[in-house]
Amino acid sequence: MSQKKCQVVVLISGSGTNLQALIDAATRADAEFSIRAVVSNKPEAYGLTRATEADITAAVVNHKDYPDRDTFDRALIEEIDRHEPDLVVLAGFMRILTPEFVRHYGGRLLNIHPSLLPKYQGLHTHQRALDAGDSEHGVTVHFVTEELDGGPAIVQAVVPIEAGDTAEQLAKRVQVQEHVIYPLAVTWFAQGRLRMLEDRSELDGELLPRGGKQITG
Numbered sequence: 001m002s003q004k005k006c007q008v009v010v011l012i013s014g015s016g017t018n019l020q021a022l023i024d025a026a027t028r029a030d031a032e033f034s035i036r037a038v039v040s041n042k043p044e045a046y047g048l049t050r051a052t053e054a055d056i057t058a059a060v061v062n063h064k065d066y067p068d069r070d071t072f073d074r075a076l077i078e079e080i081d082r083h084e085p086d087l088v089v090l091a092g093f094m095r096i097l098t099p100e101f102v103r104h105y106g107g108r109l110l111n112i113h114p115s116l117l118p119k120y121q122g123l124h125t126h127q128r129a130l131d132a133g134d135s136e137h138g139v140t141v142h143f144v145t146e147e148l149d150g151g152p153a154i155v156q157a158v159v160p161i162e163a164g165d166t167a168e169q170l171a172k173r174v175q176v177q178e179h180v181i182y183p184l185a186v187t188w189f190a191q192g193r194l195r196m197l198e199d200r201s202e203l204d205g206e207l208l209p210r211g212g213k214q215i216t217g
Contacts, residue, residue: 006033006190009085011076011093012040016047017175018091018112018182023054025183033190037083039076041095057083063095073101080105087189090144091182099146107196109144110189112182114174116140116156116211121149126167126174136160137170139178140212141185143196152201153212154185154194177217 008026010019019038026035038051041063051058061079066072072095080088090111102109115125117140129137138158145151157177161170188194193204201208 005031006086006186007036007084008033008087008089008186008190009036009080009083010038010051010089010091011080012038012045012047012091013042013094014045014047014092016045016050016091018178019047020050021179022089022091022183022186023050023056025187027054031187033087033186036085037080039079041072041076041093047092069096069098070100073098077101077104087186089182089186096148097144102144102146105144107143108189110141110154110182110185111144111149111151112139112141112178113149114139114171114178116158117142117149117153124167126170129161130165130167130170134161137174138217139174139181141181142212143201145199152196152199152208153210154188154201154203154208155181155213155215156211157181157215157217159217173217177215180217181215 012019026033035056037057037059039059040048043060043062048058059079061076063072088105088109116138120128136158138156140153140156142153143151159173159177195202
């Protein structure tokens with residue numbers, strides 16, 4: 001008897017390249033998760049078009065329609081919960097979430113961040129890695145906690161920094177790896193192999209290193 005697929009809601013704010021990688025993974029014959037809905041805080045986000053073209057429910061909860069962050073997040077929770085997700089995935093969702101929101105989805109909320117966390121939390125990570133003279137950079141999928149970009153790491157892809165790299169060139173190579181490791185982490189969760197255990201990620205019953213499982217891009 002086939003097991004029910006893990007139901008995922010994806011939150012976006014922009015073009016949705018990571019969303020597309022998740023859509024592509026979800027349409028494979030052996031996929032263990034299904035995207036129930038895509039929700040954006042920006043009505044013009046191209047990711048909504050990607051969802052519609054893939055016959056996935058697309059919804060907008062525009063943050064500009066709400067007087068403050070708390071009210072917006074409560075409306076967002078209401079929209080997400082209508083779709084009864086097992087997992088909520090942030091894919092370029094450019095809003096800082098309230099503690100109430102994070103607690104509501106505790107242990108089933110993932111984010112992807114373009115750095116080798118805990119290095120370079122926040123913005124402009126590629127340029128910051130170059131300015132620091134780093135020899136490598138990369139991307140991290142992690143569980144979301146109340147600390148910005150500070151939740152337990154799940155998987156990291158390491159990308160070498162090449163001589164003469166610009167932030168734009170580095171970003172493109174990192175993005176290739178984003179599209180590999182995000183569907184991988186979602187699949188692990190869908191298979192029941194991955195969970196958050198206090199301040200660590202656990203895969204197949206074993207605690208992962210603080211930086212998560214590493215792969216080389």
